[in-house]
Amino acid sequence: MNARFLRDGYVTDALAQIGAAGLFFFTILGAVPKSLRHFRETVRQIWFVGAMSLVIIMTCGLFVGMVLALQLYHTLSIFGGTAALGTVVALSLFRELGPVVTALLFAGRAGTSITAEIGLMRATDQLAAMEMMAVDPVAYVVAPRFLAGVIAMPILACVFNALGIFGGHLVGVTWLGVDNGTFWGNMTANVEVWADVINGVWKSLAFGAVVTLIAVFQGYTTPPTSEGVAYATTRTVVFSSIVVLALDFVLTAFLM
Amino acid sequence: MSRSAEPLVRVRGLSTRLGDKVIFDGLDLDIPRGSITAVMGPSGTGKTTLLKHITGQMRPDAGEVWVDGSNVPTLGRDALFALRERIGYLFQNSALLTDFDVFENVAFPLRQHARLPEELVRNIVLTKLQAVGLRGAARLMPSELSGGMARRVALARAIVFDPMLILYDEPFVGLDPIALNQVLKLIRTLNQTLGITSILVAHELSAVRRVADRVHLLANGKIVAAGAPDELARGESDWTKQFFGGEADGPVPFHYPAGDYAHDLGFDGSAA
Ligand SMILES: Nc1ncnc2c1ncn2[C@@H]1O[C@H](COP(=O)(O)OP(=O)(O)OP(=O)(O)O)[C@@H](O)[C@H]1O
Numbered sequence: 159m160n161a162r163f164l165r166d167g168y169v170t171d172a173l174a175q176i177g178a179a180g181l182f183f184f185t186i187l188g189a190v191p192k193s194l195r196h197f198r199e200t201v202r203q204i205w206f207v208g209a210m211s212l213v214i215i216m217t218c219g220l221f222v223g224m225v226l227a228l229q230l231y232h233t234l235s236i237f238g239g240t241a242a243l244g245t246v247v248a249l250s251l252f253r254e255l256g257p258v259v260t261a262l263l264f265a266g267r268a269g270t271s272i273t274a275e276i277g278l279m280r281a282t283d284q285l286a287a288m289e290m291m292a293v294d295p296v297a298y299v300v301a302p303r304f305l306a307g308v309i310a311m312p313i314l315a316c317v318f319n320a321l322g323i324f325g326g327h328l329v330g331v332t333w334l335g336v337d338n339g340t341f342w343g344n345m346t347a348n349v350e351v352w353a354d355v356i357n358g359v360w361k362s363l364a365f366g367a368v369v370t371l372i373a374v375f376q377g378y379t380t381p382p383t384s385e386g387v388a389y390a391t392t393r394t395v396v397f398s399s400i401v402v403l404a405l406d407f408v409l410t411a412f413l414m
Numbered sequence: 415m416s417r418s419a420e421p422l423v424r425v426r427g428l429s430t431r432l433g434d435k436v437i438f439d440g441l442d443l444d445i446p447r448g449s450i451t452a453v454m455g456p457s458g459t460g461k462t463t464l465l466k467h468i469t470g471q472m473r474p475d476a477g478e479v480w481v482d483g484s485n486v487p488t489l490g491r492d493a494l495f496a497l498r499e500r501i502g503y504l505f506q507n508s509a510l511l512t513d514f515d516v517f518e519n520v521a522f523p524l525r526q527h528a529r530l531p532e533e534l535v536r537n538i539v540l541t542k543l544q545a546v547g548l549r550g551a552a553r554l555m556p557s558e559l560s561g562g563m564a565r566r567v568a569l570a571r572a573i574v575f576d577p578m579l580i581l582y583d584e585p586f587v588g589l590d591p592i593a594l595n596q597v598l599k600l601i602r603t604l605n606q607t608l609g610i611t612s613i614l615v616a617h618e619l620s621a622v623r624r625v626a627d628r629v630h631l632l633a634n635g636k637i638v639a640a641g642a643p644d645e646l647a648r649g650e651s652d653w654t655k656q657f658f659g660g661e662a663d664g665p666v667p668f669h670y671p672a673g674d675y676a677h678d679l680g681f682d683g684s685a686a
């Protein structure tokens with residue numbers, strides 16, 4: 159069975175893909191200075207991926223915050239600690255759920271569309287046309303989208319967190335009757351900027367980099383067919399989800 | 415030999431296989447400066463592949479491809495890009511950038527490589543669009559164009575820089591007789607007024623006869639016949655007689671290499 163796996167090349171193919179994606183990362187970094195010359199394109203892409211994901215991020219942030227407050231209120235009330243609700247909701251969001259859920263949603267919303275867009279440009283020879291016009295598609299198409307993903311992700315995670323806390327407040331204070339002053343007071347007293355908020359931002363930056371790298375890599379290397387583009391978008395979601403959750407574990411272990 | 419007398423494109427011993435198929439088998443080709451050369455041949459012989467070798471989009475397994483004094487397969491990326499800034503290329507499937515409208519598509523190479531005042535960009539782009547009859551379509555998006563219109567926009571984009579060499583991959587496909595006339599006139603004007611060397615891949619013999627100085631017939635991985643269009647069309651060799659006569663049987667293969675027909679259909683009992 160194992161030998162069959164190796165012979166059919168699943169394992170070696172997967173390793174080769176990871177290696178190629180790693181090399182592509184350095185190619186993108188090399189192209190970043192050139193891409194900054196048309197920085198307007200990067201700004202346009204930030205607007206694009208940001209605006210595209212904003213509604214879903216806000217909606218999900220709100221509901222995640224509301225559910226968190228419900229669940230945690232239930233658990234905390236067993237120990238008589240509902241006064242800590244604001245703190246726990248905020249910490250869960252800042253340290254964990256904000257970056258992770260935002261990254262997963264981003265992969266499904268913006269990541270797929272980045273893959274499909276670049277993949278279609280490949281399939282319709284637009285990337286080859288750029289090369290023929292002596293324009294480096296990595297600098298012109300890939301790097302701006304990559305930068306946009308890295309920049310947009312922490313901002314989106316902040317929006318997610320804000321809406322999550324708002325949702326938590328809605329359920330905890332307005333509905334379940336936790337004292338408003340206690341909710342905010344405990345939260346602001348116990349959430350630390352560096353240890354909690356900035357830690358989450360680091361995570362978000364890392365997730366932004368890997369999710370967008372996967373998305374642009376899948377698009378750029380897709381077989382130039384409609385089937386190829388379809389598979390590539392699927393792979394973007396699957397690989398991003400796995401990598402985000404695995405990386406989250408590693409980062410949490412290191413940043414704790 | 416003086417520089418202007420040596421051919422702009424000189425291909426020597428070009429050999430390439432794609433998968434199992436031998437595409438080029440020691441192909442030699444010279445394209446003189448300031449000429450219009452047509453490359454003809456059956457579908458799938460490698461005409462597009464030849465253009466891709468000349469522009470460095472593909473590398474051959476062996477052989478040399480000299481363009482204006484540099485051997486393309488050996489060029490690094492920067493040198494290749496520098497060369498490409500002087501080459502216009504019309505893709506077989508137009509390959510317009512779908513993010514931009516017609517005007518910006520044509521302006522794209524200018525904006526990328528030259529810092530020109532907006533006024534000048536506008537003038538150049540509109541002149542080129544006028545030449546292909548699409549000045550009025552400047553603000554349409556590629557998705558709003560017909561196939562023939564898209565080809566003419568792609569043509570305008572390929573010539574916007576007044577390059578030294580233009581490669582046209584099937585420029586006449588999908589053009590009505592009026593547009594065809596305009597495009598033929600355009601190719602000839604570019605050649606005569608600016609001395610631009612042109613290589614065109616086309617299937618329309620009547621159109622080729624009206625612009626090309628020379629025709630090369632590509633088959634079986636080699637140039638099997640070359641000469642002035644009329645000379646070739648008279649079809650004195652077996653190759654030209656068959657190709658221009660449009661017959662399926664002869665030295666030029668019409669069929670993609672395949673196994674025994676009767677065997678594939680199961681008539682010899684093998685597939686029972
Ligand atoms: N990536 C590839 N892998 C394997 N074979 C390929 C590949 N690309 C092209 N070919 C083969 O190379 C041959 C030449 O293709 P090419 O596109 O150059 O033909 P062409 O002469 O331009 O044909 P047409 O007139 O139909 O445009 C074809 O037989 C095709 O099957």
Ligand SMILES: [Mg+2]
Pocket residue numbers: 461462463506583
């Ligand atoms: Mg072709």
